[in-house]
Amino acid sequence: MQELKHIAICGNIGCGKTTLSQKLARHYGWEALLESVEDNPYLRDFYGDMPRWAFHVQIYFLTSRFKQVAKIRASKKVTVQDRTIYEDAYIFAANLHRSGFMSDRDYACYLDIFHSMIAFVQPPDLLVYLKADIPKLVRQIEKRGRDYEYAIRLDYLKNLNTHYETWIQHYKPGRLLVIDVNELDFVERIEDFSFIVNKIDLELNSLFNV
Ligand SMILES: Nc1ncnc2c1ncn2[C@@H]1O[C@H](COP(=O)(O)OP(=O)(O)OP(=O)(O)O)[C@@H](O)[C@H]1O
Incomplete structure (x- = not known):
């Protein structure tokens, strides 16, 4: 039986x-590998002017996510990763190009780098997709109150969700669990967190020695 090493949480x-x-890290005793927004040198500028900073921000995310994947594989602990390298390319970069915020030549160059990297990337053992509709996403973005994210437009979120739906439908590299979180509040309601844990347990028990 396969040994569990890498769980990834994805979503808009x-x-x-x-x-x-x-x-989940606390519950299972896993290592959590989170996306650090404070250290990101481009994110604030990107939200202020997407066409100007799209390529820079994508290269930054791609590189940092590639380093994360290497770290996960080298680690002896089970790691839960907050967002995957696939989302950078198939959701964010693809959406910026389609929306006209990234030029054809920048996108071609980006994809070239991505495809060179992806040959060295192993997919997560289990990918958990948190599916949420726009009103839920907007509420949660407002609640956390990062000033630069006020610039996020509804059509940007909608386009990202459309890319997510297509990507998830065709996701093949590994095991996938889709959880609709629209009606869930896993912070305030312990039963909602248990609901998610039960679903993950079912996947893990059938797949791994945990
Ligand atoms: N490849 C990318 N291109 C553009 N923006 C990105 C990319 N990856 C992440 N981001 C942005 O970086 C920030 C990351 O924030 P965070 O780690 O809190 O995750 P999140 O996606 O906002 O949400 P949550 O943790 O609530 O699911 C967000 O503003 C997100 O949109």
């Missing part, structure tokens, strides 16, 4: 990946 901005990753 504000769906709750970071919080869930932390809670």
